[in-house]
Structure formats: C-alpha cells, structure tokens
Amino acid sequence: MAVRRKILTLTLIGLMAAFMGPICANAQTTYEIPPTDLTLVQTDEYDAMPTFGWTCISGPTSFVITAGTQVVSPAEGGVSAGTLKYDETAKVNKWDTRTGTAVTGKDGYYSYTYKPTTALSVGTVSSWKVMAVRAAKTKNDADLGFDGTKSTATSTTGFSVFGNVALSMTAAPAQVVAGKDTVTVKVALDNSAATSGGFTVATLDFDVTYDTALLDAPTVKGVGRVTTTPTATPGTGKVTVKIVANIVADTTDIVELAFKAKEGVTGGDVAFAFANVTATSADVKKAAKVKTTETSNAATKVMPAATEGVIVSGGTAPMLMDAVVALKISTALPLTTDQTTAVTKYAAGMGRAVGVRDAVYVLDALAK
Numbered sequence: 022m023a024v025r026r027k028i029l030t031l032t033l034i035g036l037m038a039a040f041m042g043p044i045c046a047n048a049q050t051t052y053e054i055p056p057t058d059l060t061l062v063q064t065d066e067y068d069a070m071p072t073f074g075w076t077c078i079s080g081p082t083s084f085v086i087t088a089g090t091q092v093v094s095p096a097e098g099g100v101s102a103g104t105l106k107y108d109e110t111a112k113v114n115k116w117d118t119r120t121g122t123a124v125t126g127k128d129g130y131y132s133y134t135y136k137p138t139t140a141l142s143v144g145t146v147s148s149w150k151v152m153a154v155r156a157a158k159t160k161n162d163a164d165l166g167f168d169g170t171k172s173t174a175t176s177t178t179g180f181s182v183f184g185n186v187a188l189s190m191t192a193a194p195a196q197v198v199a200g201k202d203t204v205t206v207k208v209a210l211d212n213s214a215a216t217s218g219g220f221t222v223a224t225l226d227f228d229v230t231y232d233t234a235l236l237d238a239p240t241v242k243g244v245g246r247v248t249t250t251p252t253a254t255p256g257t258g259k260v261t262v263k264i265v266a267n268i269v270a271d272t273t274d275i276v277e278l279a280f281k282a283k284e285g286v287t288g289g290d291v292a293f294a295f296a297n298v299t300a301t302s303a304d305v306k307k308a309a310k311v312k313t314t315e316t317s318n319a320a321t322k323v324m325p326a327a328t329e330g331v332i333v334s335g336g337t338a339p340m341l342m343d344a345v346v347a348l349k350i351s352t353a354l355p356l357t358t359d360q361t362t363a364v365t366k367y368a369a370g371m372g373r374a375v376g377v378r379d380a381v382y383v384l385d386a387l388a389k
Contacts, residue, residue, distance in 0.1 A: 052080025053167045056151045059176040065307035066183040069140035076132045081153035088149040113161045143184035144217035185314045186212040192319035200284030204321040208276040219270025220304035228259045228296040235323045239278040293319040327370025339383040347380035
C-alpha cells in the first residue's frame, strides 16, 4: 500500500512538472510580462509632450506607447530598449547597450522614460498604455518573439492637453464719416478647442487699442455667451474691457464696442488691436494662467464730414465750380482725377451720391 502511495505521489509530481515546466520555461524564455510602475510627468495642462515612464523585466526590445488613440512612441519600431550585439561564442544576440536603468534590488528589471518629439493632440486622455514587444528570432532562431498581447500595461490615470483660447476682432463699416457715423467692433472668443470639449472661461480682461484722436471712447455690451455687462474703462490710446462671467465653450462673439467718429476731424485710418489679455478658468489648475492667442485685422477709415454744396472747391461755401462738377456728373461727362477724388470724399461725407440736387443747391446759393 505504501508503495502504491509512493508511486501515486511520484506520478502527481511528474504530471505537475510536465505542466508547470513549459510555463516556467516559456516565461523565462520570452519574458512576456507587462510593464509596471507606469508614470506620467506633465509640467502643466499646456504641456503637450509629457514624459512617460515605466519599469519592465529584461526581454523586450522595444515599447509602444499609446495615449488614448494616439501612438506616442516613434512610428518605426517604438521606443528602443537598447542595442543588441551578436555573441560569437554563445551564438546568440546579447545586450550591448541599454536605454533603461537597472532597478536596484530587482535583478533583471529596468526603468525607462520617453518624452515625445511631437506634440500630442489637444484633448482629454482617459488612459494610456505601454506595450512590451520583441521581434521573432531576436535572440536566436528559436526565439518566437511576442507582440504585446500578453505584455501590455494600462494606466487609468487620465490627463488633459490644453490648447490656447483665441480672441479675434472684426470692424464694420469699413468707412465712417466724422461726427456722423459709428463703427462697431465685435470681439469673438474661441474656447471650443482648448480641450476636446473646450472649457469655461471665468474672467477675461483685455485692451482694445485704437486712434483716440479719430474715435470717441466706445460704449460696450456683452453678447451671446456673456450674461453680465462688461465694463469699459478709457485709457491712453485704448479702452480696457473686463468681463466677469462664465463664458461657455464656443466660437461666437462675446462683446460689441461701438466707436463714434469724432466731430470736426480731417479723417484718417484706424486699426484696432488687442493688448494685455488675461483669462482665468477653474479648469486650469496647474498653469499660471489660461494661455491665449489674439489676432486682429480690424480697421476702419474715418472720412471728413462734408459741407453741403462744397464738392470740389473747398472752403466753407459752395462755388460755381461745384455746380459745374455736379452737372457733369448728372450728364455723365468725364471728371479729372482730382475732381473724382474730391467727389468721392464729398459723397462719403454726405452719405449719398452727387447729382442734380447738388447743382441746384449750389446755383441757388450763388444766386442769393
């Protein structure tokens, strides 16, 4: 009976060895073990090239890093684990140099870091992976290699990559008459792509610079997503606008500034531009402030106001030459270059085309 138990025990040991032997041998041969200790170091939310880190047992020849759906590691071959060199004596490839650092107290383990050379796409990443791979026959002809199926580690610690919010301006009309017309400057805020879903801007301050000699200080109102009335404080060559409101993600206008052309000015060109832009958001926790981009090609032209009847003569009262030019225009006769320039300014100042009514007005004034 004792002999049977001994035989049974030896048989079970043999079976266990038969099953366990290949598993252990396979693990030792392929080292198809997932990386561990996944870390990510990001300076702030605007850091689009954070440093990825992980630890792995010796065996993989490269690592493929994926953040969300973005392949972070180089497209060709992934992140190299080092350089292999053929050992003539052992007739196998052996490590010549390593990119990893040996882990103290863990024989055969190395730690790695990788910083992308291309910026990640703006958006929120909920998880990222490190896949350890090795091509077949890397060590020798019997090496089957592995593709990461059993050697991929996932970090569920998400992170976001923010983009700049963008301010832009438009101005209309392109031409205004002194003392008569108003030019409206519309300011748009694009905070829709700051992350994959955008983020809310809590406060926004900015200056709009302009020629204060040609335009009066503006009135200001909030539009669209701005639910509180912005303040506008005139300054030297500028107006300072302050908004305290939750501006939800979108691309539309948020502020309108109405500038009236000053009375009595001879006219000139006015260009509008941004300065001293500052934005805050509760979503931005690490960065010093919300980063912004400002663009503006907004401009208008202030035309001098016209005196009725004074078409080409200048001065303060109409003259016969004004009546002659008005009649030439009414009968489609050609004008000189100087006359054309003067007529254009007069028409802009009057807000209407030159015609018979001007000739009649001039002749009537001359007859008095």
